[in-house]
Amino acid sequence: MKSNLDATDRTLIKQLSTDGRMPVNKLVEHLGVTPPTLYSRLKRLLNSKVLKISGLIDIFKTDDLIMAIVAVNINDGCKLEDKLEQISKLSQVHSCVVVTGRFDIFLEVVIPDMPALYEFMTQDLPGLGDIDASESFVVMKAKNKWVLPNKTSPWFEQEA
Numbered sequence: 356m357k358s359n360l361d362a363t364d365r366t367l368i369k370q371l372s373t374d375g376r377m378p379v380n381k382l383v384e385h386l387g388v389t390p391p392t393l394y395s396r397l398k399r400l401l402n403s404k405v406l407k408i409s410g411l412i413d414i415f416k417t418d419d420l421i422m423a424i425v426a427v428n429i430n431d432g433c434k435l436e437d438k439l440e441q442i443s444k445l446s447q448v449h450s451c452v453v454v455t456g457r458f459d460i461f462l463e464v465v466i467p468d469m470p471a472l473y474e475f476m477t478q479d480l481p482g483l484g485d486i487d488a489s490e491s492f493v494v495m496k497a498k499n500k501w502v503l504p505n506k507t508s509p510w511f512e513q514e515a
Contacts, residue, residue: 411501426458433485
């Protein structure tokens with residue numbers, strides 16, 4: 356079920372997207388509401404999964420991550436929703452969307468290096484079955500592209 360966002364909700368989300376750790380007193384000031392109203396709205400947005408507050412990384416400011424866009428066509432007769440669910444569970448996949456055009460699904464993958472992309476394209480993705488064709492596009496540069504680390508990614512689990 357979709358939520359309707361009013362101007363206050365949108366302002367709250369905008370402020371948190373600028374600084375997810377913004378203090379309550381600043382948020383209350385920006386929104387012109389009381390602290391209980393702020394907490395109530397925040398709770399509603401979080402519980403409805405409209406809002407998620409997370410630590411994001413800029414992979415283009417790291418030396419050990421590569422982003423690629425992968426376009427996928429699935430076999431005729433394959434259930435698109437089921438395949439989308441399967442693909443989205445792969446640890447390298449950070450987003451998975453159904454699109455219009457000549458491809459069925461676009462993936463955004465984040466991997467540590469080119470051998471990992473090769474393994475993803477030749478083993479992990481085809482291993483799901485019902486993949487008719489795929490094509491990868493390595494992202495060389497991006498602006499305002501922040502990524503939520505996938506907690507199941509081997510990169511995320513590396514100890515310091």
